[in-house]
Amino acid sequence: MSGQAVVHVADVTKTFDVPGRGTMTALSGIDLLIGQGEFVSLIGPSGCGKSTLLRLIGDLTVPTSGTVMVNGKPAQQARVDRDYGIVFQSPVLFDWRNVEENVRLPLELIGTEKAAREARVTEMLELVELSDFRRHHPYQLSGGMQQRVSIARALAFEPALLLMDEPFGALDEMTRERMNSEVLKVWAQTGITVVFVTHSIPEAVFLSSRVAVMSARPGRITKVVDIDLPRPRTVETRENRRYFELVTEVREALRGMDGRVEADDAALDRAAAEGGIG
Amino acid sequence: MTALRRNLPAIVVFFTTLVLWEVVISSLDVRSFILPAPSSIANALVENWDVGYQIWPAAQTTFLEAAGGMVIGTVLGVLIALVISRWTLAGDIALPVAVAISAIPIIAFAPIANNWFGVLSPTSKMVIAAVLVFFPIMINVLRGLTEVPNSSLELMRSYAAGSMAVFRKVRVPNALPFFLTGLKVGTTLALIGAVVGEYFGGLNVALGRIVVQSASRLSFEVTWAAIIVASVVGIAMYLLIVAIERVAIPWHPAVRGDRIS
Amino acid sequence: MPRSPERPLKHPRRRRLLAILGFIGLVLVLWEGVKVIGGDPWRVNGELIWTPPLDLKFASDINLPHVWSIAAALSEPWRRSADTSLFMFLVGKALYTWREAAIGFALGAVTGIALAAAFVHSQLLERAFVPYVVASQTIPIVALAPMIVFFVGNEILAVVVVATYLTFFPVTIAMIRGLRSPDPRALELMRSYAAKRRTIFWKLRMPASVPYLFTALKIAATASIVGAIVGEGPGGVQDGLGRAILDFNQTYITGPEKLWAAILVTALLGISFYLLVRIAELWWLRDRASAVLT
Numbered sequence: 001m002s003g004q005a006v007v008h009v010a011d012v013t014k015t016f017d018v019p020g021r022g023t024m025t026a027l028s029g030i031d032l033l034i035g036q037g038e039f040v041s042l043i044g045p046s047g048c049g050k051s052t053l054l055r056l057i058g059d060l061t062v063p064t065s066g067t068v069m070v071n072g073k074p075a076q077q078a079r080v081d082r083d084y085g086i087v088f089q090s091p092v093l094f095d096w097r098n099v100e101e102n103v104r105l106p107l108e109l110i111g112t113e114k115a116a117r118e119a120r121v122t123e124m125l126e127l128v129e130l131s132d133f134r135r136h137h138p139y140q141l142s143g144g145m146q147q148r149v150s151i152a153r154a155l156a157f158e159p160a161l162l163l164m165d166e167p168f169g170a171l172d173e174m175t176r177e178r179m180n181s182e183v184l185k186v187w188a189q190t191g192i193t194v195v196f197v198t199h200s201i202p203e204a205v206f207l208s209s210r211v212a213v214m215s216a217r218p219g220r221i222t223k224v225v226d227i228d229l230p231r232p233r234t235v236e237t238r239e240n241r242r243y244f245e246l247v248t249e250v251r252e253a254l255r256g257m258d259g260r261v262e263a264d265d266a267a268l269d270r271a272a273a274e275g276g277i278g
Numbered sequence: 279m280t281a282l283r284r285n286l287p288a289i290v291v292f293f294t295t296l297v298l299w300e301v302v303i304s305s306l307d308v309r310s311f312i313l314p315a316p317s318s319i320a321n322a323l324v325e326n327w328d329v330g331y332q333i334w335p336a337a338q339t340t341f342l343e344a345a346g347g348m349v350i351g352t353v354l355g356v357l358i359a360l361v362i363s364r365w366t367l368a369g370d371i372a373l374p375v376a377v378a379i380s381a382i383p384i385i386a387f388a389p390i391a392n393n394w395f396g397v398l399s400p401t402s403k404m405v406i407a408a409v410l411v412f413f414p415i416m417i418n419v420l421r422g423l424t425e426v427p428n429s430s431l432e433l434m435r436s437y438a439a440g441s442m443a444v445f446r447k448v449r450v451p452n453a454l455p456f457f458l459t460g461l462k463v464g465t466t467l468a469l470i471g472a473v474v475g476e477y478f479g480g481l482n483v484a485l486g487r488i489v490v491q492s493a494s495r496l497s498f499e500v501t502w503a504a505i506i507v508a509s510v511v512g513i514a515m516y517l518l519i520v521a522i523e524r525v526a527i528p529w530h531p532a533v534r535g536d537r538i539s
Numbered sequence: 540m541p542r543s544p545e546r547p548l549k550h551p552r553r554r555r556l557l558a559i560l561g562f563i564g565l566v567l568v569l570w571e572g573v574k575v576i577g578g579d580p581w582r583v584n585g586e587l588i589w590t591p592p593l594d595l596k597f598a599s600d601i602n603l604p605h606v607w608s609i610a611a612a613l614s615e616p617w618r619r620s621a622d623t624s625l626f627m628f629l630v631g632k633a634l635y636t637w638r639e640a641a642i643g644f645a646l647g648a649v650t651g652i653a654l655a656a657a658f659v660h661s662q663l664l665e666r667a668f669v670p671y672v673v674a675s676q677t678i679p680i681v682a683l684a685p686m687i688v689f690f691v692g693n694e695i696l697a698v699v700v701v702a703t704y705l706t707f708f709p710v711t712i713a714m715i716r717g718l719r720s721p722d723p724r725a726l727e728l729m730r731s732y733a734a735k736r737r738t739i740f741w742k743l744r745m746p747a748s749v750p751y752l753f754t755a756l757k758i759a760a761t762a763s764i765v766g767a768i769v770g771e772g773p774g775g776v777q778d779g780l781g782r783a784i785l786d787f788n789q790t791y792i793t794g795p796e797k798l799w800a801a802i803l804v805t806a807l808l809g810i811s812f813y814l815l816v817r818i819a820e821l822w823w824l825r826d827r828a829s830a831v832l833t
Contacts, residue, residue, distance in 0.1 A: 287667035
């Protein structure tokens with residue numbers, strides 16, 4: 001761990017009321033400390049509460065007990081101070097705004113002065129290599145391009161922290177690998193701290209400095225794997241022996257908790273649809 | 279594919295129908311009061327354009343009634359929707375009530391409106407049109423303001439955006455396509471409202487009156503001419519909204535797609 | 540503000556009922572409130588019970604009868620020396636109108652489904668005729684009503700034609716959407732079974748379109764009643780609600796309550812037909828998740 005803590009989650013529990021099934025514990029006894037400039041992935045089976053944990057950090061939902069601090073402040077204060085940007089699984093672009101207008105949205109809300117705003121939008125679009133598409137509308141872009149717009153938007157106001165909730169889950173494998181490299185490039189250029197939720201073991205290992213492996217029912221962090229692969233990570237990284245060892249280590253950490261998970265999944269999925277567990 | 283090629287089948291149907299209609303009527307010697315030939319309808323239209331039944335001034339009157347009702351109904355519908363959408367339980371209460379009201383044949387109120395606002399005054403017709411226009415506008419705008427994707431609201435929450443910002447940047451643009459859909463439905467209803475209002479009485483230089491009177495005198499060419507003019511007014515109002523839609527929401531699937539869906 | 544996503548709505552049905560009852564209460568209060576501000580002196584059975592303080596009189600007993608006057612009129616004979624009450628009289632008319640509307644509704648639904656099936660299977664037909672289907676609705680159909688009466692000769696048939704005309708459009712449009720709604724993969728699955736178009740239509744497209752059909756039928760239910768009432772006016776049908784509205788309109792000055800009562804019954808008829816379709820929808824789609832909504 002390097003530098004001061006950007007995210008500090010201490011003894012957090014989160015329960016949901018599932019109609020007809022009583023209370024379900026989505027997260028239990030979560031402790032997590034993420035330092036400045038880290039890239040931490042949260043990985044686990046469906047229903048392990050990894051998205052819920054991300055949303056707790058973003059103050060999009062509140063813990064039942066425990067505390068969540070971001071940049072040394074309560075999560076709510078951090079959200080009000082715009083300390084983080086977020087990228088969801090779907091791009092959540094506004095259809096009625098073109099690419100640059102979508103990227104500009106948070107800057108408008110913050111009240112950035114116009115000249116600075118335009119400069120910043122230009123800079124962000126260059127970063128995600130979409131300068132030629134500034135006037136396109138979202139429907140004219142591919143899924144991968146839409147998600148790049150969403151990343152540019154999340155970074156537009158220079159937040160200290162970037163939260164990514166399975167951002168590439170809906171993309172095909174090839175696009176996903178390319179996007180992985182792009183995210184690492186952005187991360188290296190900006191020095192931002194990233195919390196990244198994913199289903200994919202190779203993705204988690206390739207991107208992260210640490211991978212937090214979670215189990216379900218109740219959601220807990222069972223193991224944290226340090227990823228000591230050299231940087232910059234490139235196509236060769238994926239062929240590195242150490243890479244395979246780490247993939248195996250994460251896979252084995254995930255194993256052994258599969259069997260008991262499936263039964264409750266349907267109920268939890270339903271609760272997730274209504275209550276926002278993920 | 280060019281617009282011409284796409285519309286060719288529809289154009290062919292139009293002219294074929296017209297020619298067949300003329301040929302059948304004149305060759306079979308159908309009595310004109312059952313179905314006049316296109317040529318005699320055209321004749322009647324020209325003869326009664328600004329004299330006789332005065333179809334042109336009548337069309338202007340009816341259009342003004344419909345347009346006036348459209349404006350009143352739209353303004354009220356949008357305002358009420360804005361007010362209701364500020365309440366937490368808006369959808370729960372307003373929508374079932376609106377569904378119940380929309381199940382009421384509102385044109386039954388036409389005679390009442392004539393009684394209230396004067397049977398000879400265009401105001402009474404405007405009011406009927408306005409009442410008919412009000413509900414689709416109100417319901418659509420309300421849905422547009424409230425049925426916002428949860429993910430958009432969450433994004434705005436992550437920016438700590440206030441409710442006013444959410445309203446301006448998310449709810450209003452989200453409601454725009456709904457509003458235009460309401461307007462499209464509204465144009466037809468406004469015209470129906472005006473014509474039905476005229477049925478239940480009013481000054482004679484109005485399309486609804488011409489239809490009633492010419493039909494009772496068995497001058498069906500005139501009746502048909504008035505109906506066609508009313509249709510053209512209706513289609514023109516509808517197309518105006520479609521044109522506005524193209525400019526206002528070019529990104530919307532309904533505008534982008536080339537087929538109805 | 541939006542409901543918190545973590546608090547699912549409890550008892551939606553009971554709340555909805557309460558909302559509607561509350562709304563009816565509100566209308567009654569507003570109605571009599573208007574009478575308080577601008578009404579004639581209040582009388583019950585000819586006895587003066589209260590005089591509104593402001594002498595505005597914009598809501599006279601002719602313009603806006605008291606709620607209880609309308610209720611009383613409903614229980615009294617519909618005209619002097621008649622032995623049926625106004626309510627039973629209007630219910631009889633309503634049933635007659637409903638029968639016309641229901642025939643038009645059924646014909647319109649069948650027409651709409653048939654047209655949609657044709658359009659979905661032939662792009663040429665779709666290109667040739669859908670513009671006219673859309674244009675047909677921008678025509679104020681009521682303007683056609685008197686023509687249709689003369690054209691088809693039979694009065695009741697004319698009413699049915701108008702009701703059909705108003706019904707077929709929402710059904711056609713919704714069914715085009717509904718028949719196109721199956722997942723392309725489901726269509727490919729059927730093709731992998733070498734299913735014929737006819738089989739795909741009955742086993743996939745039709746079942747998939749049922750929710751769309753019911754949405755349209757709910758709109759069409761009201762529309763067919765409107766069509767029947769409007770059609771009765773010029774058609775000279777003597778036994779329906781449309782005729783009753785016209786008649787009571789003529790005698791409005793002597794008995795305004797009767798016209799209001801007729802309108803009330805018309806509203807109830809519209810709502811009843813709507814609910815009938817809604818019940819059919821709930822029953823038909825009882826095993827599908829989508830029916831729980833809306």
